[in-house]
Amino acid sequence: MSKMNHEQIAEGKDISLKLWVVLTRAQQSIRKKIEENIKSYGLNLTEFGVLELLYHKGDQPIQKIGGKILIASSSTTYVIDQLEKKKLLHRKPCPTDRRVTFAALTAAGSHLMEKIFPEHRDAVDQILGGLNSSEKHEMTGQLKKLGLFAADVVQ
Template sequence: MNLENKELKALTVILRASQAIQEVIRKDVASYQLNATEFAVLELLYHKGDQPIQTVGKKILIASSSITYVIDKLEKKQLVTRRDCPNDRRVTYASLTIKGNQLMNQIFPQHQAIVKKIFGCIEENELDKTIELMKRIGYQAEKL
């Protein structure tokens, strides 16, 4: 197989693996009556604490117009609340509520177990190499 065909094969393999992983994650979080984006917001707030809403969108890679909708949905579920920044009126923070924190305490270990199963087919050194290679590919793609 020549280099061009290997590159196309690598792209196909990466995209199919990504789709398969996303489907497993989608099913996992759906069992908690959440979609993947809602879960990503909750996970970010759970691990990083209160975040400016604009930052949340950037960190979980969704458009700023969509993050407002997601935060609204999470507020209706009483999992997240908005809080004004005392120093800058232009900034609003997203915060986990007590209910949101309790939910994440309950479901995150189960989610983490699913992720562990996904990567259970490779050794730790292979996982380190995979992370390194995917970062390099991602950075290269960002340059284009």
């Protein structure tokens, strides 16, 4: 291999490292701002994630909530308990399977989400306002491609 090929390989690896750092820092900055927005409603990110899932998808089996949002399934029960104490959701037995319990929004939970979700969506749009719509579509596709590739990498 010529010297030029070694330099090109090294440059490719260096740009991969730089991309990793930039992605991580961007994600941390975005997450911090989004968490601040959610905290302004008296919720944490996990609580909001559960409420948002129920708001958009309806009642959900508690056992499946952790896998549908960005939380560890081990903390799902704790989060459900906290939201139940806040009277934002309640547990509802499945009519056809005694082993299954659903989480369902209460009237107060639905009312809260009807109020705050549009505000939250606007805040996310503002936080991600550094890109125009076309750039967001392009980046979404590229990040999805990158994530799918990374999931299949064998080390």
